[in-house]
Amino acid sequence: MKRSEILSRLLVIAGVLLVLSVPLAVHFYEGQGIVEIHGRMAESGGWSPNSIHAQVGVPLHLRLTSDDVMHGFAIGQSDMPVVDVAPGKMTEVTITFNKPGTYTYYCTRWCGPNHWRMRGTIEVSGGSSDAPQPVSPPLYMTLNLNIDAPHPAIATPTERPSALRGAAFAAMLSSSYLTNDYYRAHSPSQAYLDLRADPALSSLSNPNVWDLVAYIWQSNTTPEGRAEGQRLFARNCSACHGESGGGDGVFSASVNAQTGKFPANFTDPASLLGASPALLQGKILRGGMGTGMPYWGPIFENETIWSIIGYIYTFQFDEVQK
Amino acid sequence: MKLSREQWFYIILAGLAGALIVFAPLPVRVAPPSQRTFRVEASQFAYSPAVLTVNPGDTVTIELVSTDVVHGLYVDGYGASVTADPGQTVSLTFIANEPGSFRFRCNVTCGALHPFMIGKLQVGTNTLLWRAVGLALLAAFSGVALFPRPATVKAV
Amino acid sequence: MRSELTRFSVVKSLLKNRWPQLFGFIVMLAGFLYAIMTGFIGTPVGNNNFSTVFVWIAWWAILILVAVPFFGRGWCAVCPIPLPGEWIQRGAILEPPSRKPRRFNLRWPNKLRNIWLQNLTFTLVALFSTVILTTPKVTAVVLAAMLFLAVGMSIVFERRTFCRYLCPVSGFIGLYAQTAPVELRVKDKQVCITCKGKPCYNGSAAGYGCPWDVFPGGLTKNTYCGLCMECLRTCPNDNIAINLRPFAADLGQPSRKLDEAFKAFIMLGAAMVYAGVLLGPWGELKSAAYSVGTVAWFGYVMAFLAFIFGLLPALFWLAVKLGQVLSKSNVPARHVFAAFATALVPLGLMFWVAFSLSFVLTNASYIFIAFSDPFGWGWNLFGTAALTWQPYLTTALVPLQTLVLVGGLLWSVRTAQKVGREVKIQPVPVIVFSMLVTLVMLGLLL
Incomplete structure (x- = not known):
């Protein structure tokens, strides 16, 4: 064979090998010590992998990418910042866990009616030898509430209650009604009946008693908490429950098609005014109820859930300040 | 190819007609500017409604509602854009001071056909289309007139 | 109204010499294989994967906006798809080897000596196009399939039957190449008629017989000339020219x-x-x-x-x-x-x-x-x-x-x-x- 022919064959082989092998080698080298997580819509498999292991105190390097549409990534009950997981892009995140346990990572951008099913777990082991903190059961369990049962309001107002008007009669109110414990354990309609039966308030008209209920509900929340609740509601709830709480979100039809039920309508006084904060907490924590409601237990801290609940009641009550 | 005097005449005539079609001011229907609000639902891979018709000078507000995954809306020519997550309606407001037909497109990768998720914003009459149609008619007619018909020419 | 480009000796030797072409081929082939690789192992998101973006946006833009209107079959001259098969068929990458490899070298059936098959393959691709051009893996499969088909056909049949009769792209490039302002033609038909052995069609020690199964002496249209430059190398009479010409000259x-x-x-x-x-x-x-x-x-x-x-x-x-x-x-x-x-x-x-x-x-x-x-x-x-x-x-x-x-x-x-x-x-x-x-x-x- 001629020398030129040999040279040309070598050149062809070298050129092809170079182009094919260098990227692979670089990719292999880059991937050392890193967990690569691919996000897909839940219908096409969700997170892959959907369970990973980590050690307490050892930084966990993650490379996140989406294989289809826009997703987001966050770890429940942690203060790790939420990151976007964009299609065809890599997002790198490094997390160090201080406490052992099972953490849930979840998608933060709605990616279809089954968005909330896009979850995975991180098993964090090792580390602290302290005995785990005793966890108190959530209030709905302590109160033994059946969160699957219907909860019609025993009474409903004839006009929209206003915490601002209620504040005018606040001085007449016994302080026992204003405690956090009272607020969380009672539905607004129960509170209305309690106040109506209170002789100290017998001079008040029915609407004004309702205004007092609104006042109690508001005084157990803060403007910051309600704002936080509003933000979280928009991100996590309104796709089904509707941006104005009407149970008519963009996925309500598909929820109905899957479960035969519609997402709860918070603008309906007959339903929401019969629900206590504790009951709502149970529904948010555990989900289910045959309605396609996601469970948020592994994701939200308790305070976060109370903020959302505080916001949800503003679909019924006018606030002092927006 | 040598052109006859007659052909030169036609070429100049066609050129003038072409210039007229391209530059002639067209009668514009003047409508007082108003506020126009559209609720546009975005889903894989279409907008609904997909064609928005407004008058020049209107203040256009598009409320973008994503009904499955995160979508966006980018208006060609205006460069205005917005993105919306399902459950979080977002508004885009701009003044439609540029007449014509503009495509609007999704600007957040939303699946396979994302590059083809397209809608149309029609601001006033699509004069460019009518001018182009005029030019096409002119091209066809002048082409016929410019060059001799087979009956008048000897076979090559 | 034609201007011969090959009258400039620099142009002519650049085209005749096999090395510049080979370097072009290596770059194209490597890029092509790279596109197949990215399609298979890269992100499945079409608009962020090299294979789909490179093929359906970059290559397509160059092909339809530049290559075809201005260079006719210029793309075919550098296309990497038939190369591996052709090299196997020829038993060499550069000049013809002293000993010809034994291949089947079958003639393409007469009934299929037209572009109906190409019409069919293009239509098939067109029917699946929305999937092909948005899905990297599918793009990679299509590219790889074309490569394998070309190799297989080069081993079984003589010359470039894949390009000539099957390639879905080749059909329309050929059709539209008629409008291009570039052509390969013989300078003097008389020379070809008296030429002995017709090495441009049958091959010689200097080069291969026309891979596109075309006798350059009879060329009147660009449609089936792949601008591979073999005849420029084999012509013993220096009778092949690359010309600039008015647009659409073939449509007459x-x-x-x-x-x-x-x-x-x-x-x-x-x-x-x-x-x-x-x-x-x-x-x-x-x-x-x-x-x-x-x-x-x-x-x-x-x-x-x-x-x-x-x-x-x-x-x-x-x-x-x-x-x-x-x-x-x-x-x-x-x-x-x-x-x-x-x-x-x-x-x-x-x-x-x-x-x-x-x-x-x-x-x-x-x-x-x-x-x-x-x-x-x-x-x-x-x-x-x-x-x-x-x-x-x-x-x-x-x-x-x-x-x-x-x-x-x-x-x-x-x-x-x-x-x-x-x-x-x-x-x-x-x-x-x-x-x-x-x-x-x-x-x-x-």
Whole structure:
């Protein structure tokens, strides 16, 4: 064979090998010590992998990418910042866990009616030898509430209650009604009946008693908490429950098609005014109820859930300040 | 190819007609500017409604509602854009001071056909289309007139 | 009105020498294999994967906006797909080896010596195009399949049968290459007639016989000349020239072949269908075209085929028939039909240019992103990975498309008149056809 022919064959082989092998080698080298997580819509498999292991105190390097549409990534009950997981892009995140346990990572951008099913777990082991903190059961369990049962309001107002008007009669109110414990354990309609039966308030008209209920509900929340609740509601709830709480979100039809039920309508006084904060907490924590409601237990801290609940009641009550 | 005097005449005539079609001011229907609000639902891979018709000078507000995954809306020519997550309606407001037909497109990768998720914003009459149609008619007619018909020419 | 480029010795030796070509081949082949690799192992997101972006935006833009209109089969001259097979067939990469390898070297069946198969393969690709051009893995499978098919056909058959008879792209490149201002022709036909052995067709120690199965001495059109430069190397009489020439010089001799006529319909129709389906505001059409295997997709396929093989040719037939009646001609209708279809060549090319301008300008920013991060692995090779998508020149698009479409129509009118003169039939009905489809295209794009 001629020398030129040999040279040309070598050149062809070298050129092809170079182009094919260098990227692979670089990719292999880059991937050392890193967990690569691919996000897909839940219908096409969700997170892959959907369970990973980590050690307490050892930084966990993650490379996140989406294989289809826009997703987001966050770890429940942690203060790790939420990151976007964009299609065809890599997002790198490094997390160090201080406490052992099972953490849930979840998608933060709605990616279809089954968005909330896009979850995975991180098993964090090792580390602290302290005995785990005793966890108190959530209030709905302590109160033994059946969160699957219907909860019609025993009474409903004839006009929209206003915490601002209620504040005018606040001085007449016994302080026992204003405690956090009272607020969380009672539905607004129960509170209305309690106040109506209170002789100290017998001079008040029915609407004004309702205004007092609104006042109690508001005084157990803060403007910051309600704002936080509003933000979280928009991100996590309104796709089904509707941006104005009407149970008519963009996925309500598909929820109905899957479960035969519609997402709860918070603008309906007959339903929401019969629900206590504790009951709502149970529904948010555990989900289910045959309605396609996601469970948020592994994701939200308790305070976060109370903020959302505080916001949800503003679909019924006018606030002092927006 | 040598052109006859007659052909030169036609070429100049066609050129003038072409210039007229391209530059002639067209009668514009003047409508007082108003506020126009559209609720546009975005889903894989279409907008609904997909064609928005407004008058020049209107203040256009598009409320973008994503009904499955995160979508966006980018208006060609205006460069205005917005993105919306399902459950979080977002508004885009701009003044439609540029007449014509503009495509609007999704600007957040939303699946396979994302590059083809397209809608149309029609601001006033699509004069460019009518001018182009005029030019096409002119091209066809002048082409016929410019060059001799087979009956008048000897076979090559 | 021709200017010979090969009269400059630099140009000629650059083209004759095998090394510059080989370096081009290596780059193209490596890039092609790279595209297959990125498609298989890179991100499945089409607009961020090198394979889809490179092939359907970058390559397509270069092919339809530059290569075909200005260089004809210039792409074929550097296309990497037939190379591995050809090298195996020849037993060499450079000059012919002293001992020929034993291959089957079968002749391509006579019945298939036309571009019907290419019409079929293009139509097949066109029916699946929404999936192919948005899914990296599918793009990679198609590219790899073409490579393997080309290798297999090179081993079984003689010359480049894949390019000549099967490649879905080659068919329309050949058709539209007739409009290009570049050609390969012999300088003096008389020399070829008396030439002994015809090494340009049969090969010699200096080079291979025409891979495209064309005798250069008989070349009158660009359609089937792949610009591979072998005849430039083998011609013992220095009788091969690369010429600059006026655009569309080949269209003066209308085709008489029905397969080429239908190629023109397929291309014209496909450009219109894509302008409506891909660039239009109709979501259901897009979903139908994408959901392969569903009832909606079958509907789309039926409509697509009916439009391309039914409606367009039927209307065109009526136009031709009307012209025939008007001219009281008795030329065989089949010939006239195919001949007049030549008028659709410049029109179809300009339809594709207009469609591609919109598609390419709005998506060109993906090229920069995907070149920097070809696999979607977070690389940033050229510092452009973080660019955000941005359509380019949206305000210039409509005037450009108008210019292109009206120009195409004018060109088509001229061609129809030339054909009319040739076959002595009134071309006005055909011109009206061209005008009507141009109006439809304008309506779809503007």
